Each structure stands twice: as C-alpha cells, then as structure tokens.
Amino acid sequence: MWRNARSVTVLLVACAVVWRQTASPAQQATQTSPAASSAVTQELRGQVWIDANQNGASQASTPSSVVSKLDGSSMAWASYGDQTAGCVCKASPVGTLQPMGMHSKTVVAAVVNNISGRPLKLRLKAVLPAGTYTIDQLSIVAPTEPGVVALAPQVQRLQGVVLPRPGSVTKDVDLQPGEIAVYRFVNRAGRVVQSFRQLLGALHQLAVHRPQIARPMRRALLHAHDSMLTLAYGHSREARLRAMHGVLLAGAQAEALELNQLAHHPHVRNDATAVSSAMTAYMDNAARVGAVLLGLVPQITTTVQAGVISVNIALANTGAHSVYGVKLAVHVSSLPVGVRPSPGDADYFGVLRPGQSAASVFRLKCGSIRPDKVAADVSYIAGGGPAQLLPLSWHITYPAAQTTASTSTR
Numbered sequence: 332m333w334r335n336a337r338s339v340t341v342l343l344v345a346c347a348v349v350w351r352q353t354a355s356p357a358q359q360a361t362q363t364s365p366a367a368s369s370a371v372t373q374e375l376r377g378q379v380w381i382d383a384n385q386n387g388a389s390q391a392s393t394p395s396s397v398v399s400k401l402d403g404s405s406m407a408w409a410s411y412g413d414q415t416a417g418c419v420c421k422a423s424p425v426g427t428l429q430p431m432g433m434h435s436k437t438v439v440a441a442v443v444n445n446i447s448g449r450p451l452k453l454r455l456k457a458v459l460p461a462g463t464y465t466i467d468q469l470s471i472v473a474p475t476e477p478g479v480v481a482l483a484p485q486v487q488r489l490q491g492v493v494l495p496r497p498g499s500v501t502k503d504v505d506l507q508p509g510e511i512a513v514y515r516f517v518n519r520a521g522r523v524v525q526s527f528r529q530l531l532g533a534l535h536q537l538a539v540h541r542p543q544i545a546r547p548m549r550r551a552l553l554h555a556h557d558s559m560l561t562l563a564y565g566h567s568r569e570a571r572l573r574a575m576h577g578v579l580l581a582g583a584q585a586e587a588l589e590l591n592q593l594a595h596h597p598h599v600r601n602d603a604t605a606v607s608s609a610m611t612a613y614m615d616n617a618a619r620v621g622a623v624l625l626g627l628v629p630q631i632t633t634t635v636q637a638g639v640i641s642v643n644i645a646l647a648n649t650g651a652h653s654v655y656g657v658k659l660a661v662h663v664s665s666l667p668v669g670v671r672p673s674p675g676d677a678d679y680f681g682v683l684r685p686g687q688s689a690a691s692v693f694r695l696k697c698g699s700i701r702p703d704k705v706a707a708d709v710s711y712i713a714g715g716g717p718a719q720l721l722p723l724s725w726h727i728t729y730p731a732a733q734t735t736a737s738t739s740t741r
Contacts, residue, residue, distance in 0.1 A: 375449045377506075378423050381432040382458040383439040383516075384497070385419040427451060437462075437521040441514045445506040455502045455514055462518035463563070463623050465491045468504065469513040469725065483728035485632050490649050491519075491623035495566065519623060520563040522616040523578075527552075527559055530609040537606050541599050544592040545606070548585040555581030562617065568624055572652075575621040576716035582614045618718050626650020626685075629722045631707040635729055640697065642672065642724070644707040645690040646683065653684045658710040659691040662721055665706035670697055677708070703727060 420432025420441055427447040433440045439459060445451045466489040492500050506512060531549065538545035558577035565571040589607070593600050622629070626649040634641045644659045660677030678691040695702065704727060709720040 375427065375447060376452045376454070377427045377445075377447075378454045378456070379428060379430050379441060379443055380419075380421055380456050380458070381430070381439065381441040382419040383432075383434045383460065384458060387417040387419040387432055428453075437518045437525060439516040442511065443506065443514070444511045445508060448508050450508065451506040453504050453506050455504065456499055457502075457514075457516055458499045459494060459497065459516060460518070461494050461496050461498075463491070463493050463520040463620050464500070464516045465519055465619055465623060466500070466502065466517075467515050469515070471511045471513075472507055472509065483634070484725050486725045487632075488628055488630055488722065490626065490628055493568070493623060519616050519619045523559060523563045523613070523620055526609065526613040526616050530606070530613045533605045533609040537603060541602055544589060544596075544599065544603060547588045547592075548606070551581050551585040551588060559617070562620055571624055572621065572714040575617065575624070575718070576714040578617045579614070579621075579718055580716055582610070582617065586610060586614070614719075615721060618720050621714065621718055622720055624650075625652055625654060625713055627654065627711075627720075629707065629709045629720050631705070631722050631724045633705065633724045633727050635727065638697065640695040640702070640705070640727065642693045642695060642705055642707070643690065644693065644709065645688060646709050646711075647688040648683045648685055651685055652713065653682055654711040654713045655682055656710070656712040656717070657681065657683045657689055658708070659689060660708040660710075661693045661695075662706040662708040665704065665721075665723070666695070666702055667700045669700055670695055670702055683711070701727075701729065 416434060418432040418434045418439070420430045422428040422430040422443070427445070428451075429444040429446055431442040433442075439457060441455065441457070443453065443455070445453075468487045468489060469484060470487070471484050489502060494500070500516070502514070504512070530552065534545045534549045534552075538549070555577045558574040558581070561574035562571050562578050565574060589603065589610070593603060628647045628649055630643070630645040630647070632643045634643075642661055644661070646657060646659065648654065657680040658677045659680070661672040663672070666672075672693040672695055674693065678689075680689040683689055695705070704724050706721045706723050709722065711718055
C-alpha cells in the first residue's frame with residue numbers, strides 16, 4: 332500500500348508539472364506570487380480579430396469617439412480602405428480597445444483605437460480569403476494635452492503575405508495612448524484582374540471614336556493575358572515571377588503605343604484620359620503583386636520643417652531573391668509645377684540582397700504652391716525585366732495650415 336501511495340503522489344506531481352507547462356498564461360498567473368503578478372499587469376497587451384468572411388456591423392456603428400477624432404483630423408480616412416460593408420471585428424481585453432472592421436471585394440480594413448490610457452502591445456489577427464496581400468498601417472495620434480501638437484499621420488507599409496488558400500495573418504504592433512490605427516489588407520492579385528478588366532473596358536469605349544489608339548494597345552495587352560492570370564493565381568512562386576516580366580513588358584509596350592499616338596495626335600489627349608488612368612492602375616497593381624512575391628517593402632514618409640519638406644524613401648528586401656538596378660527617387664510627375672526635389676538625380680544602389688535595405692532623403696522647396704502628397708519612384712530589375720513601384724505618401728501636414736486631403740487609395 333505504501334508503494335501505491337507513493338506512486339499516486341508521484342503521478343500527482345507529474346500532472347502538476349504538465350499542467351504548469353500547458354496552462355494558459357491567465358491560469359498560470361494565478362499561481363504566481365503577488366509581486367510577479369503585479370509585474371505581469373504592468374505590461375498591457377491586447378488582441379484584435381478581424382474576419383473578412385463574416386459580415387458584421389456597418390460603418391454607422393463606429394464608436395463616436397473614433398469618428399470625432401478621425402473627422403477632426405480633416406483627412407479622407409474612410410476612403411483609405413475603400414470599404415463597402417462591415418465585417419466581424421472584436422477585441423480583448425474589454426475596455427482597452429475600440430475595434431471596427433470593414434471589407435470589399437479586394438480590401439479588408441480594421442480601425443483600432445487605444446482607449447486604455449497606456450501604451451499597448453497589440454496582436455492583430457486577420458482571417459482573409461486566398462490572395463496576395465499588401466499590408467499597411469495608417470496611424471493617427473490625437474493630442475492628449477491642450478497646446479500639444481499631434482504627430483503628422485503617416486502610412487507605414489508592412490511586409491506583405493501570399494495566401495494560396497483562405498487563412499490568417501498575424502501582425503504585432505505597438506499603440507500609444509489615444510492612438511487610432513487603420514490596418515489595410517489589399518488583395519493585389521484580385522486588383523490586377525479587376526484593373527485589367529477596367530482597362531479593357533476603357534479601351535473599348537475609346538475604340539468607338541479613336542480606334543487607331545485603342546486597337547494596338549488592346550492587342551499588346553491581350554498578348555499577355557495568360558501571363559496576367561499566372562501572375563495573379565499561379566501556384567508556383569517562381570512561375571508567377573516569370574509571368575510578372577511578361578505582364579510588365581506587355582504593359583510597357585501598350586503605354587509606348589499610347590504615348591506615340593498622343594504625340595502625333597495631341598488633340599485626342601482628352602479622349603484617352605480614362606485609358607491612361609486605367610493603365611496606371613493596372614501597371615501599379617501588377618508591380619505590387621511582384622513586390623509581395625519578392626518580399627520587397629517600399630516606404631515613403633514626409634516631414635515639414637521651416638518650409639522644407641523632407642521626403643524619406645526606402646526599400647527593404649525581406650524575401651529570398653536579390654534584385655538589381657535599384658533606384659530611389661521622387662516621382663516628379665506627382666508634384667505641382669514649379670516644385671522640384673533636391674537632389675534632382677535618383678539614388679542608385681545596384682544589388683539589394685535578401686535582408687538588406689536602401690534609403691534616401693530628398694527635399695522639396697516650396698513657394699506659394701505646396702504639394703498635398705508626393706509619390707516615390709522605386710525601380711528595380713527582377714524576374715528578367717524592370718519593375719517600378721510608385722507608393723504615395725499620406726496627406727502632407729503643414730504646421731500653419733492643412734489643405735484638403737487626397738482621396739487616393741493606392
């Protein structure tokens with residue numbers, strides 16, 4: 332009997348050890364000393380779940396405090412996510428976060444407000460359909476004290492993700508007290524197909540009056556139709572990267588045909604405006620799919636001091652492939668007439684290997700005309716051909732006054 336009792340005791344001790352290893356953090360915390368428990372509570376953590384596959388409350392259910400802060404910032408925040416319906420979005424622990432989720436066919440967004448009054452380590456988990464996603468974060472920090480100027484909102488681009496089937500994506504971020512963050516997941520694969528159809532529709536309309544411009548462009552684009560589908564939905568990452576070269580090459584040929592025709596017939600330029608806009612969107616989405624496949628993350632942020640705008644442009648290679656001929660510059664076409672960057676030339680970095688980053692700073696001197704936003708020109712060679720990314724900055728905030736925000740959702 333003594334041996335049996337000792338066996339039972341050993342078994343209970345073993346069970347206690349196993350429970351200790353497998354118990355949840357909350358269960359384990361109940362077994363720690365008061366001092367240890369106090370140390371744990373000093374570090375505030377929160378979680379947000381957003382499920383794009385389940386419909387939730389509409390945008391009208393946005394917490395009033397969040398609406399007032401967003402609207403008070405005089406920014407077109409609602410257009411940032413291009414949302415059309417609500418989806419399930421919940422948070423824990425209660426009393427620390429105010430979440431809201433929205434989605435459309437190609438965009439999933441979550442608005443999170445830190446109402447805890449303390450810095451918060453946030454784990455964001457998004458349940459998404461299959462796709463190739465770019466991910467970014469727009470942060471808005473409202474002033475907590477009278478007379479304190481809030482930080483200018485900025486968009487931070489996060490590492491993208493490829494989901495061959497429906498799944499979840501987790502991001503760990505920090506939120507300051509009172510900070511509102513909008514997280515946007517854009518399915519660029521879906522947008523490539525969507526923008527391709529819109530481009531063909533614009534060409535069809537143009538062909539009614541200007542067939543000499545529309546038909547050659549259409550033939551060039553249809554030549555890469557299969558490559559476009561492989562880029563968007565191919566099963567092999569390597570095959571998708573090879574297809575990217577065909578898509579961008581056909582797009583560049585179509586753009587060249589358009590420019591040549593407009594140069595010889597400038598009077599038809601107004602008729603081709605819709606085609607030009609659709610072509611820009613198509614090429615932009617194709618390049619962004621390639622960037623996600625390669626693990627390339629572009630950044631552009633702006634600061635204003637003494638009337639001078641500093642434009643910080645960077646490119647990080649988080650993937651497994653080297654890219655070549657890396658060029659960072661300000662996209663001059665995005666600036667008002669008379670505003671030019673300094674230095675005027677682009678920065679070239681040659682090879683950008685996995686784990687490496689490149690960064691440049693340009694300055695814009697403005698007179699009476701001030702830009703509302705600015706785009707970066709990030710170019711490189713990958714997949715056997717050139718690619719170009721044109722990430723936009725968020726609305727530039729000036730110390731003295733603030734103009735109307737851009738409604739671009741790129």
